[in-house]
Amino acid sequence: MKWLASLVGGAVLALASPAVAADVELSFYYPVAVGGPITKIIDGYAADFEKENPGIKIKAIYAGTYQDTLVKALTALKSGEPPDIAVLLSTDMFTLIDEDAVTPFDPLLTSDADKAWAKSFYPAFMENSQTGGKTWGIPFQRSTIVMYWNKDAFKAAGLNPDKAPDNWDELVAYGQKLTKRDGSNVSQWGVEIPSTGFPYWLFQGLTTANDARLMNDAGTETYFDKPAVIDALRYWVDLSRKEKIQPLGTIEWGTTPKDFFERKTAIMWTTTGNLTNVKTNAPFPFGVAMLPAHNGRGSPTGGGNFYLFKKMTAEKSAAAIKFIKWMTAPERAADWGIKTGYVAVRPDAWDTPAMKQYVAGFPAAAVARDQLKYAVAELSTHDNQRVTKALNDGLQAALNGTKTPEQAMKDAQQEAARILRSYK
Amino acid sequence: MKIEGDLLREASGEVGRPLPRSVAHAVAVASRHSNVGMGARWATHVNGWLLLLPAAVLLVTFTHYPAVATFIGSFFSTPKGARPAVFVGLDNYQAMIEDPIFWQALRNNIIYAASTIPLTIVLALFMAVAVNTKLAGRSFMRLAFFTPTVLPMIAVANIWLFFYSPGYGLADQALSLFGVPAHNWLGNEHTALACLIVVAVWKDAGFFMIFYLAALQQMSPHLSEAAALEGASRWYFFRRVTFPLLMPTTLFVLINAIINSFRLVDHIVVMTRGGPNNTTALLLYYIYEVGFKFWDTAFAATLTVVLLVLLATMALGQFIFLDRRIHYQ
Numbered sequence: 001m002k003w004l005a006s007l008v009g010g011a012v013l014a015l016a017s018p019a020v021a022a023d024v025e026l027s028f029y030y031p032v033a034v035g036g037p038i039t040k041i042i043d044g045y046a047a048d049f050e051k052e053n054p055g056i057k058i059k060a061i062y063a064g065t066y067q068d069t070l071v072k073a074l075t076a077l078k079s080g081e082p083p084d085i086a087v088l089l090s091t092d093m094f095t096l097i098d099e100d101a102v103t104p105f106d107p108l109l110t111s112d113a114d115k116a117w118a119k120s121f122y123p124a125f126m127e128n129s130q131t132g133g134k135t136w137g138i139p140f141q142r143s144t145i146v147m148y149w150n151k152d153a154f155k156a157a158g159l160n161p162d163k164a165p166d167n168w169d170e171l172v173a174y175g176q177k178l179t180k181r182d183g184s185n186v187s188q189w190g191v192e193i194p195s196t197g198f199p200y201w202l203f204q205g206l207t208t209a210n211d212a213r214l215m216n217d218a219g220t221e222t223y224f225d226k227p228a229v230i231d232a233l234r235y236w237v238d239l240s241r242k243e244k245i246q247p248l249g250t251i252e253w254g255t256t257p258k259d260f261f262e263r264k265t266a267i268m269w270t271t272t273g274n275l276t277n278v279k280t281n282a283p284f285p286f287g288v289a290m291l292p293a294h295n296g297r298g299s300p301t302g303g304g305n306f307y308l309f310k311k312m313t314a315e316k317s318a319a320a321i322k323f324i325k326w327m328t329a330p331e332r333a334a335d336w337g338i339k340t341g342y343v344a345v346r347p348d349a350w351d352t353p354a355m356k357q358y359v360a361g362f363p364a365a366a367v368a369r370d371q372l373k374y375a376v377a378e379l380s381t382h383d384n385q386r387v388t389k390a391l392n393d394g395l396q397a398a399l400n401g402t403k404t405p406e407q408a409m410k411d412a413q414q415e416a417a418r419i420l421r422s423y424k
Numbered sequence: 425m426k427i428e429g430d431l432l433r434e435a436s437g438e439v440g441r442p443l444p445r446s447v448a449h450a451v452a453v454a455s456r457h458s459n460v461g462m463g464a465r466w467a468t469h470v471n472g473w474l475l476l477l478p479a480a481v482l483l484v485t486f487t488h489y490p491a492v493a494t495f496i497g498s499f500f501s502t503p504k505g506a507r508p509a510v511f512v513g514l515d516n517y518q519a520m521i522e523d524p525i526f527w528q529a530l531r532n533n534i535i536y537a538a539s540t541i542p543l544t545i546v547l548a549l550f551m552a553v554a555v556n557t558k559l560a561g562r563s564f565m566r567l568a569f570f571t572p573t574v575l576p577m578i579a580v581a582n583i584w585l586f587f588y589s590p591g592y593g594l595a596d597q598a599l600s601l602f603g604v605p606a607h608n609w610l611g612n613e614h615t616a617l618a619c620l621i622v623v624a625v626w627k628d629a630g631f632f633m634i635f636y637l638a639a640l641q642q643m644s645p646h647l648s649e650a651a652a653l654e655g656a657s658r659w660y661f662f663r664r665v666t667f668p669l670l671m672p673t674t675l676f677v678l679i680n681a682i683i684n685s686f687r688l689v690d691h692i693v694v695m696t697r698g699g700p701n702n703t704t705a706l707l708l709y710y711i712y713e714v715g716f717k718f719w720d721t722a723f724a725a726t727l728t729v730v731l732l733v734l735l736a737t738m739a740l741g742q743f744i745f746l747d748r749r750i751h752y753q
Contacts, residue, residue, distance in 0.1 A: 067716075071716045074719065095719065097505075098504055098505055099504065099505050099719065100504075100505030183605075185600070185605045185606060187591075195700075196697065196699055196700075197697055247590055247608050247611070248608055248611075248612070249608035249611030249612040249613075249700065250611035250612075250700040251608075251611060252585070252610060255586065255589050258586075258589070259589070259591070262591075262592050264590075264591045383718065385713075385718050386717075386718045386720075389713075389717075389718075392699070393699075393702060396699050396701040400611075400612065400613045400700050400701060
């Protein structure tokens, strides 16, 4: 029926304008506030693409944060006019599938070149983009967690300023030297691992290093109360409560870079997306390192994927694939990474002359890439935001001392199991 | 209508005295021309309703219909993809009663309202009285008190986020002068809600001050002159004359303060996102979370019904009980 409808539609169009082929217009939801440097880059890409591909128009719609963009896309879907393409969190994959909002890429990738393209990305990024043997997202603006350290503070504490703590024990040992106390007041903390907004993501930097996984690939089970997970939480809580090298209570994600610039903390964990910010604003020499290892090493990935929405005509989806391929071409991925600090999503982007030159001048940019081989999928399940909230609440309760790590993770697991029971 | 009724009552001899001839004539004329009168009245009604129509359409579309739809939606399940909504009766309400976060949000909201409302009103009144007196730099003071109102809540919250930063934030820097160690204000379960209350009071007090100031300026100077002649102290005058005369303003301010305490959650989105561990989750923020993060629209509708009932009860209570005890000039 659908092909018939589009056939008839096409015929009507052809009759209406026999000479000129109608332009295909693709609406593209992108998660950024209007104005600012990112908007300009995206506008530039869209204009270049339109120049190279006459007949396709890209209508970029800047929709605010990831959360705002998801709300707008799903609301538009419920009112019957979904976007054609959107960049949304890779972890929203299950939500989008459950809402019947998106369509997998596989049936649209018919030629060998298309199939090769889908395999050209870092496998770590594909973990959050595939489920049930299908590809639902194409990596675009992806990140991981890395550790930033203040070289001046290391020197002042008698540490080698060019060597970051490489494992959990070293992090504690270095942290004790770096924490500057003056009576009951602390003028400089050893380390800050932020814990507001999405503490589960930072927590995965600890659980991965402790060789624990938080969920299965199908997104139907979580493992929050496994001993390795509880141990990872105990380590995090102990940084504040036992070792006293991290501030007590939850640490605000948004002000952590500021704490670092103000020398309130000598080491911080944050996203590679902050690289350009730190490079511009840190008033001291700094280093970037992989997260410290324990029984393993690693970090979760994060960030946004391209999604294709349902209800597109064949003509439109062909144009959409063309656009997404163009946006993720090696040169563009390299350019995007250099301009924003996101990790270029495919290995061959790092072989482009522009990227090679950039990394030669700023080796810190390559740390995220090198960490990718240890990277795991970000926590994502069915009813994702509810499950992550259960974990977040538990983490914050433990960090605040209102629950023990065991109790917090047991409660979180129980709540997650209750939420996920209907998805088995 | 009313006059006619009175006339008829008189005409029926209720009052018990003879009817003046002119009135009897008028009644007779009125009844004879009643058809014409009905038509004219009908035209007036139509006219009135037509004038009300634009406002009524907007009200129905954006207020009444959504409220009714929300109420109906709370008895259905959340539609997901291919699964349509089905009638589930009171299941959503049952789930709500069993949801500890709902109770916590409600408790938080009551604490939040019970603190912000009196604090804001007292502060607004105090500021209004202060800038109503003849004082050097009075305009500057008025401007300073009013400025927080002009700023958008999102901007205010971002400023306060840095005020509360542990160590170098304004709050800690000020306290460190007295030797108080640094606090993680927003990251502590015991202080986070209080921090948000302070922001709300700071933001709203200036706005309510304007209403009090306007009311104070309306007050006749004769009252204070008379009181001065009688030898009343200023506190006595304020307590027995000024404050009672300000009651209509206080009622207005009170209603607005209550509505604000349930309606304004922008600062929570910016400053704590309900954390740590739900200690700053207010009802509306929780509704937003359930509706637009969890996409459980039916459960969000159920929570919204509770919020609507709460607000409607309070508004009605205020108008019915408080209104009687207020002296309007």
